[in-house]
Amino acid sequence: MSKTNDRGGARIKQQIIPIVIVAVLFGLSFLTRTGSALRPSYYVVLFVSILNYIVLAVSWNIFSGPSGYISLSTAAFFGLGIYVSALLGEKLPVPLLMIVAGVISFAIAAIIGVITLRLRGVYFTIFTFGLVLLLQYFILWYEVKFNNLRGRTVMAVPYNTVFICLLILAGIVLIAAYYVKRSRFGMALTGIGECEDAAAHIGVNTTMVKVIAFAATSFAIGASGAAKATTMIYIDPPIAFNVMMSFMPVLMVIFGGAGSFLGPIIGAIVFTLLQEQLTTKWPKWYMIIFGVVMIISIVFLPKGLVGSFGEMVGKRKKLLLIAATAVFMVVGFIFTKLLAAAGTNIGGLVFPLLFGIIGFVIFANVLKRGKEAA
Amino acid sequence: MTTVLNIIITGLIMGGIYALISMGLSLQYGVAKILNVSHGEFIMIAAMLTWVFVNRGIHPLLALVLCCPLTFIIGFLLHITIFRWLNINSGTAAAYESNAMLLCFGLYFIFSNIAMQIWGSNPVGYQFLNRSVAFAGTVTAINKIVVLIIAVAVSILFYLFLTYSRLGKSIRAASQDPVAAGMLGMNIKMIMAICFGIGAMLAGIAGTLISMYSQVDTGMGMGYTMIALIVVVLGGMGSIPGSMIGGLILGFVGSIFGYIEPSLSMVAYYLIILVLLLVKPKGLMGR
Numbered sequence: 001m002s003k004t005n006d007r008g009g010a011r012i013k014q015q016i017i018p019i020v021i022v023a024v025l026f027g028l029s030f031l032t033r034t035g036s037a038l039r040p041s042y043y044v045v046l047f048v049s050i051l052n053y054i055v056l057a058v059s060w061n062i063f064s065g066p067s068g069y070i071s072l073s074t075a076a077f078f079g080l081g082i083y084v085s086a087l088l089g090e091k092l093p094v095p096l097l098m099i100v101a102g103v104i105s106f107a108i109a110a111i112i113g114v115i116t117l118r119l120r121g122v123y124f125t126i127f128t129f130g131l132v133l134l135l136q137y138f139i140l141w142y143e144v145k146f147n148n149l150r151g152r153t154v155m156a157v158p159y160n161t162v163f164i165c166l167l168i169l170a171g172i173v174l175i176a177a178y179y180v181k182r183s184r185f186g187m188a189l190t191g192i193g194e195c196e197d198a199a200a201h202i203g204v205n206t207t208m209v210k211v212i213a214f215a216a217t218s219f220a221i222g223a224s225g226a227a228k229a230t231t232m233i234y235i236d237p238p239i240a241f242n243v244m245m246s247f248m249p250v251l252m253v254i255f256g257g258a259g260s261f262l263g264p265i266i267g268a269i270v271f272t273l274l275q276e277q278l279t280t281k282w283p284k285w286y287m288i289i290f291g292v293v294m295i296i297s298i299v300f301l302p303k304g305l306v307g308s309f310g311e312m313v314g315k316r317k318k319l320l321l322i323a324a325t326a327v328f329m330v331v332g333f334i335f336t337k338l339l340a341a342a343g344t345n346i347g348g349l350v351f352p353l354l355f356g357i358i359g360f361v362i363f364a365n366v367l368k369r370g371k372e373a374a
Numbered sequence: 375m376t377t378v379l380n381i382i383i384t385g386l387i388m389g390g391i392y393a394l395i396s397m398g399l400s401l402q403y404g405v406a407k408i409l410n411v412s413h414g415e416f417i418m419i420a421a422m423l424t425w426v427f428v429n430r431g432i433h434p435l436l437a438l439v440l441c442c443p444l445t446f447i448i449g450f451l452l453h454i455t456i457f458r459w460l461n462i463n464s465g466t467a468a469a470y471e472s473n474a475m476l477l478c479f480g481l482y483f484i485f486s487n488i489a490m491q492i493w494g495s496n497p498v499g500y501q502f503l504n505r506s507v508a509f510a511g512t513v514t515a516i517n518k519i520v521v522l523i524i525a526v527a528v529s530i531l532f533y534l535f536l537t538y539s540r541l542g543k544s545i546r547a548a549s550q551d552p553v554a555a556g557m558l559g560m561n562i563k564m565i566m567a568i569c570f571g572i573g574a575m576l577a578g579i580a581g582t583l584i585s586m587y588s589q590v591d592t593g594m595g596m597g598y599t600m601i602a603l604i605v606v607v608l609g610g611m612g613s614i615p616g617s618m619i620g621g622l623i624l625g626f627v628g629s630i631f632g633y634i635e636p637s638l639s640m641v642a643y644y645l646i647i648l649v650l651l652l653v654k655p656k657g658l659m660g661r
Contacts, residue, residue, distance in 0.1 A: 122409045134644040141637045291483030299460045
């Protein structure tokens with residue numbers, strides 16, 4: 001009896017989360033009313049960045065999270081999307097641009113996947129990273145040699161349109177991520193991550209699964225690039241194929257918790273906010289802080305925020321961890337106010353976020369040690 | 375004929391440097407299991423330090439001797455601190471391998487940006503043996519010849535060290551089977567830290583040598599990292615002779631493309647890797 005109830009509960013829960021996603025995204029769409037088409041509000045601009053990174057991080061996590069194949073090719077497909085927008089921006093509306101960019105990314109990712117997904121571990125990572133540089137150098141050479149230009153301008157589109165397009169794309173990606181994780185396909189990916197030979201032995205067509213997952217997530221990445229490009233105005237190969245776009249999703253997912261559903265979303269939000277504020281107020285320190293947070297989260301939070309939170313046994317410890325993080329964030333907030341009073345103005349969220357991360361790292365490790373000792 | 379000779383000489387010099395860089399990376403991956411993506415940053419640090427030393431009136435060859443222990447210590451300290459913590463915190467060997475690689479990307483951001491804060495991003499250089507010698511119609515600067523001699527000498531010394539010295543034998547044993555080597559009484563953790571240090575030191579030597587014949591800047595690291603990664607994949611991960619051969623091949627390819635279409639050399643390297651990975655995924659000398 002209770003077993004059937006549980007199954008029923010699980011089934012209801014399975015439907016609730018996608019509905020929540022759609023509701024939240026629908027609610028966000030009202031943000032377009034806060035600004036006009038010509039003067040978008042700050043929140044719309046900010047959410048274009050956040051949604052863009054959510055699409056990248058969640059897509060990366062669908063394939064690389066469970067399978068353990070660390071792909072650094074995000075920037076390659078993102079850049080392809082940008083170039084599709086630059087070339088066809090005047091002829092096609094944004095949704096069609098996204099589909100064209102997605103299809104091209106899908107095709108190229110499928111070809112690359114067939115060739116390279118036989119490679120294991122670090123070979124695959126190096127290869128995908130090289131792909132970004134290859135495309136960057138090749139397109140730069142082609143543009144200079146045959147078209148006699150270095151960069152291109154992209155047809156500008158109102159922010160509100162881009163925002164709605166990205167909102168829909170993010171919705172599709174999130175719901176796909178949620179269902180893939182629970183499907184046979186997702187289990188096959190997890191199996192590949194745990195032991196590829198064993199997965200092949202029990203009848204999983206490992207190459208097929210990997211290529212489909214890699215190509216399908218590249219579709220979303222390319223589409224996201226096409227949408228984001230319309231807000232960039234000017235692009236050239238080093239901007240379009242910026243290697244940071246490969247690392248940001250990886251860091252966001254590892255920081256949030258690889259393989260989990262919420263992790264990449266939290267990571268994307270935290271790091272987009274940090275990036276927005278640091279690049280405007282502390283541009284020189286942005287990359288150094290980025291590197292330090294990356295190292296701290298890899299060394300001390302190997303399972304990410306969500307994973308470390310799940311490791312806490314009992315409600316008391318979980319509450320303690322949340323309370324400690326909140327206290328650290330408040331301290332960071334007070335610190336920002338004190339600095340502002342002293343005359344140094346730093347973005348309002350930098351210190352709360354950094355302090356919160358530090359607090360979480362310290363308490364997560366201390367509480368885990370406590371569990372081991374007991 | 376002159377062009378061919380020019381290509382050969384340039385290829386030898388580039389190949390010597392590439393071999394030196396890749397041997398360090400190969401050692402770090404083969405023994406310490408760290409794919410050091412911040413390898414190029416050690417090259418950059420040594421090159422910039424050499425420039426600082428030369429500006430203070432120190433001879434470049436003496437700067438080479440000074441940079442060796444410095445880069446070794448940086449690598450050694452990094453390994454006995456963060457990489458050891460990482461090893462404790464990550465569960466399996468495979469998880470450690472991929473986490474260590476991502477950690478090196480973090481190091482890359484930190485090193486390159488701190489260097490840019492200190493030294494700016496303009497290319498810098500100094501004069502060292504700037505005269506040229508003519509040989510069968512080709513003109514080569516003496517500093518490049520000195521660089522080639524040092525690079526070859528260091529490579530051979532390093533190979534002899536690995537083959538005949540007691541520490542070198544321990545390193546090779548640790549790369550073949552760390553557990554068995556540990557059981558035979560070798561301090562595996564220490565050997566791995568020393569290997570990481572030696573890898574950084576080889577990168578440091580290469581950095582000083584590069585600064586002797588060309589201008590250097592704080593953004594040079596990533597390009598050399600990519601070349602080292604390509605060479606190591608080409609020669610086979612963890613194989614020192616493979617790195618030497620791969621470095622020479624890549625040096626010659628780079629030198630040929632330098633005459634045809636310099637901006638396409640990266641594309642050419644990448645296509646070589648593509649073909650090789652399809653034909654022989656473990657590299658030329660891979661086990």
